[in-house]
Amino acid sequence: MSKLTLKTEGDTHVVVTRYFAAPPEAVFRAHTEPELIQKWMLGPEGWTMPVCICEPKPGGKMRFEWTNNKGQGFYLTGECLEVEPFSRLVHVERMHLPDPTPDNYVETTFEPQGDGTLMTVRMTLPDAQTRAAMLATGMEHGMEASYQRLDTMLVEGGL
Amino acid sequence: MATTLDAAFAALADPTRRAILARLAKGETTVMELAKPFDMTQPAISQHLKVLEDAGLVVCRVDGTKRPRRLANSGIEAMEKWLTMLRETLEKNYDRLDAVLATMEHHKKGRTK
Numbered sequence: 001m002s003k004l005t006l007k008t009e010g011d012t013h014v015v016v017t018r019y020f021a022a023p024p025e026a027v028f029r030a031h032t033e034p035e036l037i038q039k040w041m042l043g044p045e046g047w048t049m050p051v052c053i054c055e056p057k058p059g060g061k062m063r064f065e066w067t068n069n070k071g072q073g074f075y076l077t078g079e080c081l082e083v084e085p086f087s088r089l090v091h092v093e094r095m096h097l098p099d100p101t102p103d104n105y106v107e108t109t110f111e112p113q114g115d116g117t118l119m120t121v122r123m124t125l126p127d128a129q130t131r132a133a134m135l136a137t138g139m140e141h142g143m144e145a146s147y148q149r150l151d152t153m154l155v156e157g158g159l
Numbered sequence: 160m161a162t163t164l165d166a167a168f169a170a171l172a173d174p175t176r177r178a179i180l181a182r183l184a185k186g187e188t189t190v191m192e193l194a195k196p197f198d199m200t201q202p203a204i205s206q207h208l209k210v211l212e213d214a215g216l217v218v219c220r221v222d223g224t225k226r227p228r229r230l231a232n233s234g235i236e237a238m239e240k241w242l243t244m245l246r247e248t249l250e251k252n253y254d255r256l257d258a259v260l261a262t263m264e265h266h267k268k269g270r271t272k
Contacts, residue, residue: 004253016249018253027256030256030260036259040255040256042251
């Protein structure tokens with residue numbers, strides 16, 4: 001069973017939904033409090049986030065910096081635009097790889113569902129080409145994760 | 160089959176080639192049009208196109224003196240693969256978030272007791 005859905009919508013949107021077995025307040029806080037963000041928003045195994053700035057108020061700054069055990073790294077900057085505590089967040093972000101990617105407008109909603117939360121992340125990219133490039137970046141990180149899993153299997157003698 | 164897949168992944172590993180694929184995803188395009196947004200000569204773009212064609216991601220059509228390129232069906236599948244990979248990264252993040260949320264709930268319960 002997969003709890004995550006990810007689909008493209010129109011030419012420029014990507015929509016992700018995920019259910020969490022915790023109330024909206026907790027899921028919202030895990031998206032806005034740096035010490036919580038640093039525990040999970042890490043991508044593939046081996047990556048950490050040594051720098052995390054998130055000011056959840058209109059005009060508040062965001063800066064996330066990732067690094068891996070091979071000394072590689074990249075960072076994201078953004079601004080919070082709308083903040084409705086525990087139910088909705090709107091922010092704009094860009095990755096620096098190191099050149100900045102075009103702005104990605106992200107609306108995140110947290111709706112109570114049963115004892116948990118249904119989170120919906122709706123990303124809006126400037127054009128279809130940017131969206132394709134962003135999805136490609138996701139692929140690189142996914143591939144990195146696959147390679148690292150392979151490394152682990154090799155080290156453990158599983159292959 | 161495995162060789163084709165390797166070639167496809169190697170072809171996708173280059174940002175210019177991914178940008179070319181993204182452009183072709185919008186429709187058939189000539190080499191001249193493809194070269195425009197890049198700071199590159201047409202021969203350099205043609206070189207990238209050859210890699211993409213060898214990997215089975217792009218196909219060429221003969222139209223008089225023009226050779227417009229379009230995305231091969233496998234190129235479209237490659238785009239879908241990108242989606243799958245992004246999904247895997249997100250799933251990993253959210254699985255970790257599940258664990259963080261479980262800890263938060265635990266602490267909260269601990270406090271109210």
